[in-house]
Amino acid sequence: MLNKLGGFIMKRKVVSMLLSAVMMLSLLTGCGSSTGATTSEPAAEPAKAATESTATAETTAEASTESADISGELNIIHYLTETAKLAALDGLVEGFKEEYPNITVNVEAMAMDNYSDVIKLRFSTDEAPDVIFGQPKSYTDLIDNGLIKDLSGEDFISRLSESSRNCVTYNDGVYGVALDQMANVVFYNKDIFDEQGLSVPTTYSEFIETCEALKSAGITPCAAGYQDDIAYGANWYTIYYGSKWNQAQNNAQELMDGASLADYPGYSEALDQWREIMLNYQNSDCKTIDTARAEQMFANGETGMIIIGTWGLGAIIDYNPDGNYGGFTYPSEENADECYVPVSIDDSWMISEGTPNEEAALAFLEYATRAEVNSKWCGTASQLSALEGVECDTLPQAAQDIAKEIATKKTTAWSSVSNFTGQFSTVYSNSLRDFAMDDEMTNEEFIMEMDEGFAAARK
16 A cells, blocks of 8 residues: 555646646436446336345444544545535534544535636645545546545445446446435426426427426426536436437547547437527526526426436425425437436545545545435435435435336436546536527537537647
């Protein structure tokens, strides 16, 4: 093993060279309910999230006897903003501190917009945090340079579901621990649908008919707010990373290697749908408000639907706990059987290689992956577990709807294949933002911007 302090210092120059290649953290990274594959067929029964197992209880007891022996400091950095996720993190940290009273835990929140810049800067100045929230496959440059710890040999990795483990595996190493999984879906107001006599749409034509019916009734069909990166990602990743992405699963790597976006019709098909929805069925002020405001609009019954990841459900419920919400798969196709659910981990927790606080960092991930601890996390965050056999009996109805969708429909696991990384990710992010903010931008202009940006990134 590397000398812990020396390893940081030796890598300083390497990370400095990485700083020019800024990568955007995946807004919806991860993979789905498939078991090792990039897509999966529906399961025979709805997925359940589980209760505490005897094995985990024994592990908890063993860990408790050792907790007093671990002391020091633990520095955690993240970019979480959702109130429910923040509450879940607070609960996780407090529980960890109770079990490990001799460890001082420092939690730092950063804005997503410059998060990866800050992480790289911290590494270059030997100030890297011990535990980092993020998707390993968006940080392959850091992994390649030995800056993120391989967790393959840790016992708690076996607690991850196979699909979740695939999402944090890179070059046969496991570089992160996911606590929950999410899907990109459509949430809808059940009361509004009932009042308007609407049923859940299962094809794209039915979805547009539903939007038209709501619009005719004086109800804005869909809430959106494009003033932050999360919002355009939530919409785009829902629309594209299901059936459209499934047309060419390895396109990210192929595009980084030199292919043109024009070679992948799924992108244009998804752009057409996104533009149609933006122009005709989302709130008129969608370009001047952010995700939080869009979530509030939907929660308060100002719109009939919202296209978003399940990570937003906790905030929606927090805005209006009495709301009657449901969820369904975004129907991108005219054949209902060909509509896929994009399912992913909600990023993960990584450990800096060579950190002097490695023992505390490993103890934190071991604690976080205990069944009873993870069940509490998922209940607070209103999310489905990324661990094997963990159950949460407090999931809201909308989350239960999505669990059933995942279990009974085809899913995609796009980020288990390849993600845009480094400068390619930045170009992708900027192009999506430009498309969302400019109603006049055509598909051809989007493709040109992407191709030119990727060509520059290859130099």
